[in-house]
Amino acid sequence: MVDSVELKRLYWHSRRGMLELDVLLVPFVEEVYATLDEEDQARFRKLLECEDQDMFGWFMQRGEPEDADLKRIVRMILDRVQPK
Numbered sequence: 001m002v003d004s005v006e007l008k009r010l011y012w013h014s015r016r017g018m019l020e021l022d023v024l025l026v027p028f029v030e031e032v033y034a035t036l037d038e039e040d041q042a043r044f045r046k047l048l049e050c051e052d053q054d055m056f057g058w059f060m061q062r063g064e065p066e067d068a069d070l071k072r073i074v075r076m077i078l079d080r081v082q083p084k
Contacts, residue, residue, distance in 0.1 A: 002034045002041070013048045021052060024059055028077050043073040 010033060014025035025048075033044060047055065047070055057063045058074045065071045 007034065010045070010048070016052050016055075018052050018056060020059065021055055024077055024081065028080065032076075032080065040073065040076070043069045046070060047073050 007029065010029045011026065014029045015022055016025065028044070033041065036044065046067075050065075050070070054065070055074075058065055058070075059078065061078075065074060
């Protein structure tokens with residue numbers, strides 16, 4: 001279970017100051033993070049440690065992370081917003 005303090009902390013860490021990242025990361029924290037299993041929550045926290053420019057490239061699908069954990073969480077976030 002995720003406590004409200006952790007969610008607030010993640011919310012603020014998800015606000016990157018780059019609109020393209022904010023519109024992906026903030027709603028993911030608000031709507032999905034608490035439902036993830038512990039491994040995926042850890043993957044999301046790991047993603048937040050990455051550089052904005054790297055994340056921007058991954059989310060704009062100009063590349064993908066080499067790390068399998070990061071690749072999984074990036075794909076989860078993109079799958080939420082891309083039409084099937």
